[in-house]
Amino acid sequence: MSKSLLFIPGPVTVAEPVLTATAQPMIDHRGPEFKALLERVARRMKPIFGTERAEVLLLGSSGTGGLEAAVANMFGAGDRILACPIGVFGERLIAIARTFGCDVDVLETAWGSGVDPQALRAKLESAAGERRYAGILLTHNETSTGSQNDLASLAAAIRGCGAYVVVDSVSGLAASDFRMDEWGFDIVVTASQKALAVPPGLAMVAVAPRAWERMDSNRAPRYYFDLKKARDFAALGQTPWTPPVSIVYGLDAALDEFERTGPRRVWERHARYARAIRACAEALGLEIFSAEGAHSVTVVAIRVPAGIDADAIRKRLRDDRGVVIGGGQGKLKGQIIRIGTMGDLSQTDVLGALGALEIALLDAGVSLHIGSGVQAALRVFLETE
Numbered sequence: 001m002s003k004s005l006l007f008i009p010g011p012v013t014v015a016e017p018v019l020t021a022t023a024q025p026m027i028d029h030r031g032p033e034f035k036a037l038l039e040r041v042a043r044r045m046k047p048i049f050g051t052e053r054a055e056v057l058l059l060g061s062s063g064t065g066g067l068e069a070a071v072a073n074m075f076g077a078g079d080r081i082l083a084c085p086i087g088v089f090g091e092r093l094i095a096i097a098r099t100f101g102c103d104v105d106v107l108e109t110a111w112g113s114g115v116d117p118q119a120l121r122a123k124l125e126s127a128a129g130e131r132r133y134a135g136i137l138l139t140h141n142e143t144s145t146g147s148q149n150d151l152a153s154l155a156a157a158i159r160g161c162g163a164y165v166v167v168d169s170v171s172g173l174a175a176s177d178f179r180m181d182e183w184g185f186d187i188v189v190t191a192s193q194k195a196l197a198v199p200p201g202l203a204m205v206a207v208a209p210r211a212w213e214r215m216d217s218n219r220a221p222r223y224y225f226d227l228k229k230a231r232d233f234a235a236l237g238q239t240p241w242t243p244p245v246s247i248v249y250g251l252d253a254a255l256d257e258f259e260r261t262g263p264r265r266v267w268e269r270h271a272r273y274a275r276a277i278r279a280c281a282e283a284l285g286l287e288i289f290s291a292e293g294a295h296s297v298t299v300v301a302i303r304v305p306a307g308i309d310a311d312a313i314r315k316r317l318r319d320d321r322g323v324v325i326g327g328g329q330g331k332l333k334g335q336i337i338r339i340g341t342m343g344d345l346s347q348t349d350v351l352g353a354l355g356a357l358e359i360a361l362l363d364a365g366v367s368l369h370i371g372s373g374v375q376a377a378l379r380v381f382l383e384t385e
């Protein structure tokens, strides 16, 4: 197997100790060892979600399953929901809510930007009485556009409106500060294969006390993703269904590393890598897709110049240089490339990938000063060491 550098925004490069942890022998998922493991992992996830009050549940699923669980347990047919999409994954949340019969209203935001807190507040104020929203759907980090919402200001805009807030932080959590309790969110969803850098297979769902009350009165159907059932089993140190035991082992090992490094240094690493990648793109004369003030720390989306096929650049990078990056999704297909910052990647890996990108761009006919992008990235690393 030839070595390749994985720069897609999930799944990401998994560190050796985490991979080794996933190779441990199977245990009884209804026995004492798994109970200790599950309790330890759930407890250690809490500060990452920024919560003392919420319960953290592990679901054998990808992130989408976690989002479906959040929506299906909280809302049902006829519930008025305000969705605030800023890209493909925000649209997925709308699709899930509509699948469960919700009456979804959409606050539109130009892709690349974050939600405008004033527009959100105005929308909430315009929906009084019967028209009040039962729920609000937010994306923390929109992987498809490389943009990130300012959740503190959105939380301030929402405060007091009474709606239940569900947040997709699949590609955001653990890469920057997150304060579920302080921001008053009801359910926050993440997944194993992103900033936590574990193989895919686990969704983590943090549920605030207020959300449990809502679930009692919600009659929408659910079976596999019944969060109250998951809570009852979690109280026994189990999951309702057979869990991906190996991935839970991996998460436990990843949390060891996260705690050893410390959250601040982990957040700084993601932010620094994102800055270096943006600096490189800008030095090469390329446009960053996300708007100023809304840049993601986990994925950088770069517009490819008109007439240049973004997917052809990706193919060359992969085939000729072993560097794997993301492309555009939905309406951005062919227009952007996306470079992730998550996973077990060194600064040297980042510089190598950016050097390879320069060569691929040059080969594709983009005119640039070879080395100028890498130099700009190097400068970011040198200045912020």
Ligand code: PMP
Pocket (backbone or CB within 6 Å): 009, 010, 062, 063, 064, 065, 089, 139, 141, 142, 143, 144, 168, 169, 170, 171, 191
């Ligand atoms: N939301 C966001 C923001 C994501 O980045 C992703 C995965 N790219 C998902 C949801 C869906 O997660 P999964 O692919 O694990 O189902």
